[in-house]
Amino acid sequence: MSWLEIVSCTVFSARRIVTMNPSQPQATHVAVRDGRILGVGTLASLDLGDDYVLDDRFADRVMMPGFVEGHSHALEGVLWEYCHVGYFDRMDPDGTVWSGLTTVAAVQERLKTYRVGLGEAVPLVAWGFDPIYFSERRLTRFDLDRIDRERPIVVLHASLHMMTVNTAMLERSGLDRQTDIEGILLGDDGTPNGELREMAAMYGVFDALEMDIFAQGSGVKALERYARMARRTGVTTLTDLYNPLSDKGLETMQRVTRDASVPMRLVPALSALTYAADEGVERVLRCRERNHAKLHCGLVKLMTDGSIQGYTARIKWPGYHDGSPNGLWNAAPETLIDLVHRYHQAGLQLHIHTNGDEAVELMLDAIESALELWPRPDHRHVLQHCQIIDHAQMRRAQRLGIGLNMFANHIYYWGDIHFERTLGAERCQRLEPLASADRLGIPIAAHCDAPVTPLSPLFTAWCTVARRTPSGRVLGQHEGLSVERALRLITLDAAWTLRLDDCVGSLEIGKFADMAVLEEDPYDVGVDALPDIKVVATIVGGDVFCNE
Known part of the structure; x- marks a missing residue:
């Protein structure tokens, strides 16, 4: 027997x-x-x-391991509380498809319709707008004032690194009078035009509204909605890669994930810029003690630059293809380096947002110096997104034991824009260069960064194989993977980046x-x-x- x-x-x-x-x-x-x-x-x-x-x-039927989404956000469950104004069609958690909006006028019409159902004093919040697709002009506060001049209006951009607000929102936040804050764009008259870039400017709005959308990701309804989206796509392990890990939020995450009717394992990562380093380290270690089979705390997320399509990523020389100014740092470079050192020294695993290759370079320097001071085998620090990481940088990453989790969906959603405007032909051949990283033996994975793009691991896998844009252009044919290799990126390899490959x-x-x-x-x-x-x-x- x-x-x-x-x-x-x-x-x-x-x-x-x-x-x-x-x-x-x-x-x-x-x-x-x-x-x-x-x-x-x-x-x-x-x-x-x-x-x-x-x-x-x-x-x-055919069975596979449950898909592992190594870079997504519980905001996917939050934002459907608000109005979707994205350029591409999008399905909500209940299965309703919201048609994409391809003109500013169409965006205004949907916002007007949505406003009708709001209470008189309720701010109008929308999300998904992608200004890179509106080359004729930017969305400004004056466009939103035509919808409502008295009610605060906030339109989050698809990248989540930018927003456009109306005049009422600028006045409530005081940002109409603080033009010296980096990220507040000015119009021809020298006053704020309503577009705000990166966290320093955006959090002025969130603070004024007493609204922290990242903290809302720890709410019961948001988590349940997030799990429904995952269930529909075969994802069994989800991340929330920018969470303040408040005491209340942790308690809610524990309660929801213990519920057998909620089909997900959740891996939240502390938002490092929310806290001083000592407080952040203590909070992660304390949260880690509360882990159970369906909740795994212990990761730290560090935000360096912004997004290439939003012109807020930090790009090495010669900069943006169309001559736009370089992007923004979310903290001073010396602060970012210090945070890497402090969390590394504490024995914690860092997941680091690096869209532009200049941001990649800074973080490679930071991790290399941290390893010289405090050697750590199998640290599993992971650079996230890595849109145009170059080959010299990949060789450094391999030598330093760094993993690369690449945002493969960029190729489809913004590949044509990158080719024509932001990066040009040559750099687009190494958008998310997964095959080159794989040949170097670097641990790799691929992700969707929901809600930036929809939660859909099989679509992400397709992006790594086909590398095709909506126009049919193939970007980087030498960087394409086999289907077999692509499927491993969204299962076992993604689990490695979360230090969960021993159990999922x-x-x-x-x-x-x-x-x-x-x-x-x-x-x-x-x-x-x-x-x-x-x-x-x-x-x-x-x-x-x-x-x-």
Whole structure:
């Protein structure tokens, strides 16, 4: 009698199980007990005797490890409380598709319609606007004043690094009188035009409204909505990569993730710029003591620059292709370096936002000097986004043991814009250079940065393979990956970046029983069909959540 025979378990069967376990890449059955995997293989190889329940409802489907989204934000669950004004179509948590808006007039009309349902004193908040697609002119406070001059209006841009507000909002925040703050754009008359860039300027608005959208990501409704979005796309492990980790927020995250009806594991990262270093270190260590199977604190997120499409990323010489000024730092470079040192010395893992290659260079310098002072094997610091990291920088990253989690969706959503306006042809050949990083042996992953782009791991995988823009232009054909390699980026490799590869990311004995059930086999469909594969069900800890 084998040890498996003495316990009762559930066995899931499938036409094919893709395990992401290199020692056993495929199987037909997986046995689950107490939320963990008891065995993977054929039914005969599991040697279970008669003491099991066979769940064969997915016998004609394909199973994979639950997808791991290594860079996303619980804001995906927050922002649907507000009005969506994005350029591309977007599906909300309830399955309603909001059509994309391609003119400023269309944006104004949707805001006017949305305003009708608001109370008299309620600010109008919208999100998803992407000014890079409106080349004829910028959205200004005067455009928003035409909707409502008395009510504060805030339109968050798609990158989340910028916003446009109306005159009432400028007056309430006092930003109409503080033109010396970096990030407050001025019009031809020398007064603020309503566009605010990066955190120093944007937080003046949030403070005036007593509204912290990042803290709202720890609310019950936001987390439940976030989990619904994940369930629909087969994601079982989500990040919230910019969370203040307040005491109240942590308590709520604990309560919601312990609820068996909420199908997600959550990995929040402390927003490092929110606290002085000593306080931040203490808070992360204290939060880490409250971890359980579905909540994993311990990461630190450091924001360096902004976004390339928003012209707030820091770009090395010769700068932006169209001659626009260089971007902004979210803190002084010496402050950013000091924070890297302090969190590294404390033994914590850093996830560092680096969109522009100048930001990459600064953080490579910071990590290298930190390692010289306090050597740490397997530190797993990860640079996030890395839109145009160059080859010399990648060789440094490999030598320093740094992981790279690249925002592959950039290629589709902004590739044409980068080619024509912000970066030019040559640098666009190394947008998210995943194949080059892989050839160097650098740990890599890919992500969607929801809500910047939709939560959809199979679409992200497709971006790493096809590297195609909406116009059909292929950017960086030598940086494309195979489907097999792409799928590992959104499972086991993403789990590595979160230091969770010992418990999620592949289907093997002892790991959490997290799986995505697919209608079709991603290895058999054509590349362009990959993003459209239907997720039939999502399984978290052995609990099945059907999407049909």
